Amino acid sequence: MTEILVPIITMTALGFLFSLGLVFAYRKLKVYEDPRIEQVSAILPQANCGACGYAGCRAFAEAVVKGEAAPDGCPVGGEEVTAQVAAALGVKAPEVIKKIARLHCRGSHEAAKNRGPYIGISTCHAAHLIGGNKQCSFGCLHFGDCVRACPFDALYMAEEGLPVVREDKCTACGKCVDACPRNLFELHPFTQEIIVYCRSKDRGATSRKVCKNACIACGICSRACPDAIVIENNLAVITDYKKIDPEKIPDIEKCPTAAIGRLHKEKKEDEG
Amino acid sequence: MELVAIFISAILVNNFVLYYFLGICPFLGVSKKIDSAISMGLAVTFVMTITAVVSWAINNWILIPHGLDYLKIVSFILVIASLVQLVEMFIRKVSPPLYQALGIYLPLITTNCAIMGLALLVALREYGFAEAVVFGLGSGLGFTLAIILMAAIREQLDLADIPEPLKGAGISLIVASIMALAFMGFIGMIK
Structure with a gap:
């Protein structure tokens, strides 16, 4: 009988002893966490x-x-x-409008002219250091730093040479905004329909030479919507998208280089 | 002299990681940064030293007098688990960032075979109290030495040009094995 009892009692006693020690230590060392x-x-x-x-x-x-x-x-x-x-x-949720990253450039391989062949490290940051491979010094370098930076697989490089945002996957984390050496990405409210697809501050004549889709600062859009669109540094800038009159959108879309325009138009064409 | 020999041998010659191949899990898991490697080493050293003392006491004062040798493993597990709990609570209280950095490897000290091996070796070699303390401390320091060396090498490895298939675990295991070979050079120190 003792052969069984002794080990049982010993182990119980030991276990009790140690748990007692732990309880005591827990009292002393407890960390309160909300x-x-x-x-x-x-x-x-x-x-x-x-x-x-x-x-x-x-x-x-x-x-x-x-x-x-x-x-x-x-x-x-x-x-x-x-x-x-x-x-x-237990607080009231503020209303949130989903944001999405948009690319402010339409300088595809076809539209924007090359300066010359680029042979070097194929990242945008490296290409940007020597001024890029495009004649336009503001546009997309299409080496895809943004695509690699995206943790949500929401960007891909289209054949035409521009990164495309997958709207369903984009979470507006802003990694692409930081990744682009030319700051071509910006987070916009999902509802914003009109976007300026250019960041070129070159003068109209210059930008027209280097890229078919560059803003040439002609002012057609700002005349259509003077409250919402202004021309700054040879570039159309939307100051307040909420003030854009929906009726004036067709006038804005008269842009001769398609540097400003409606967002969802592209998507609808894709679907159709 | 005997104690010094045990101490040196536990650190260099019979290093737990590099000679017995015990405790490989945290050795590879927490050796990415020197900072966390040092903390891990110290946590293990603490647990090892106290385990050596407590398990010696339990073995010699409770188990052997009552002829309960067969309960060694169970009671040592109890000792180790309680000590690790204690260390975990302590680190969480004192340094939450360290607690986060050690992550899962901290509770895993419980199942670290180096510590169990230490407790069993103390019992097997029939060490006296002083010897057990010195052996526990030495083994812990040996583990700390190994993990810090490993972390230092791995920090450098991040900058090295390593063939693609060997990156990560592959090169770490190769480094560990070369370190083990190097440590075999210490065997002549203790006769």
Whole structure:
């Protein structure tokens, strides 16, 4: 009998002793953590992309719970995540308009002329250092730094030589905005219909020479919509897209180089 | 002299990682950065030293007098698991970033065979108390030495031109094996 009892008692006693020690240590060393951090963290996409401005999803969750960041701070999660985070914290969700990255260049292989053959490291950053392979010094270099930077597979390089944003996959994380050495990407509200497809600050005559689709600052668009579009540094700039009169859109689309135009037009053509 | 011999032998000659091939999991897992490698080494050293002491005490004061030698493994597991819990709580309290950096490898010290091996070796070699302490400390420092060396090499490897198929785990294992070969050179130190 003792042969069985002794080991049982010994092990029980040992286990009890150690657990007692642990309980005591736990009391001393307990770290209080707001349970909502875990909750919010679980809702977030866990892409750890840093688009919110924090080190990662967990850091953002901590900031939201502390009240340092707004619940709509996660551009990747969009509306859905914002609503859930707000619900988890018991605050009202601010209204969010989904943003999307847009390329401000239409200098495809065909439209924009080459300066000469480029033989070198095939990244945009490398090509940009020597001024690029295009005559236009503002346009897309099409080595696809943005495509490689995209963590969501939302960009691909089209045959014509320009990166295309897959609207369903783009989360507006802003990685492509940072990746482009020529700052051709910008995040726009999904609802914005009119976009200037050019960043060239060259004078009209010059830009017309180097690229078929460059803005030549003729002013047709700004005359159609003076409240919303201005010409700055030889480039049409949309100052407030909400002020664009829908009736004036056909006038804007008269742009001789198609450097400004309606967004969804391209998409519809694709579908048709 | 005997104690010094045990100490040196545990660090260099009979290094747990490079001679016994125990504890390879954290050795490869946490050796990407020197900072976390140092912390991991120190955590393991702490657990090893205390394990050597506590398991020696349990073995010599409880198990052997009652003829319960066969409970060695079970009770050592208990000791190790509790100690790791303690270390985990401590690190979480003192340094949350370190806690994040060590990640899953911290609770995995529980199942680190180097520590179990240490407890069993202490029992097998019938060390006295002082010897057990020195052996535990030495083994921990040996592990720390190995993991820091490894981390230092791997930080350099990031900059080296490594053939594509060997990148990552492949080159790490090759480096580990060359380190093990190099450490065999210490065998002549202890007779």
